[in-house]
Amino acid sequence: MKVAFTVNGAPREAEVEPRRTLADMLREECGLTGTHLGCEHGVCGACTVLLDGAPVRACLMFGVQAEGAAIRTVEGLAAPDGTLNALQRAFQAHHGLQCGFCTPGFLMLATWLLERPDKLDEDTMRHVLSSNICRCTGYQGILASVRAAAQELGRWAG
Numbered sequence: 001m002k003v004a005f006t007v008n009g010a011p012r013e014a015e016v017e018p019r020r021t022l023a024d025m026l027r028e029e030c031g032l033t034g035t036h037l038g039c040e041h042g043v044c045g046a047c048t049v050l051l052d053g054a055p056v057r058a059c060l061m062f063g064v065q066a067e068g069a070a071i072r073t074v075e076g077l078a079a080p081d082g083t084l085n086a087l088q089r090a091f092q093a094h095h096g097l098q099c100g101f102c103t104p105g106f107l108m109l110a111t112w113l114l115e116r117p118d119k120l121d122e123d124t125m126r127h128v129l130s131s132n133i134c135r136c137t138g139y140q141g142i143l144a145s146v147r148a149a150a151q152e153l154g155r156w157a158g
Helices: 024-031 084-092 103-115 120-130 142-154
Strands: 002-007 009-017 048-051 054-057 070-072
Touching: 009 024, 009 142, 024 048, 048 103, 054 103, 084 103, 084 142, 103 120, 120 142
Parallel strands: 002 070
Antiparallel strands: 002 009, 048 054, 048 070
């Protein structure tokens, strides 16, 4: 089936078998390999992307379900010239990654948190980010990174 959608602000079309996941479509048809596949059961969160502004597990959704949708992936976070955004810089400065496998999912989930109308507080941040799994960092660097980005962006309620 032919699917038309927008990814990182650019209109795209892809020919996708109805059984293919959104993650597979993004990786294989669009060449956006930053969306990682971990558990492929929706548990780990490595495949998190934003679909029409909301975080979704791309391994649990069929690519054909993205018809007409606006998708944002980790490749769309930096500026066109490659300059990192505040969240990406915070992950770098506060050691929010080690192996990096879970990082795209955390970046997309945190992007959603930072773009919501309400300011971010510690309890909300911890609750939402606990839905993604990291096996390397112990989470402290990830939490510090998101907290620092929220403070820089004026989105931290404390």
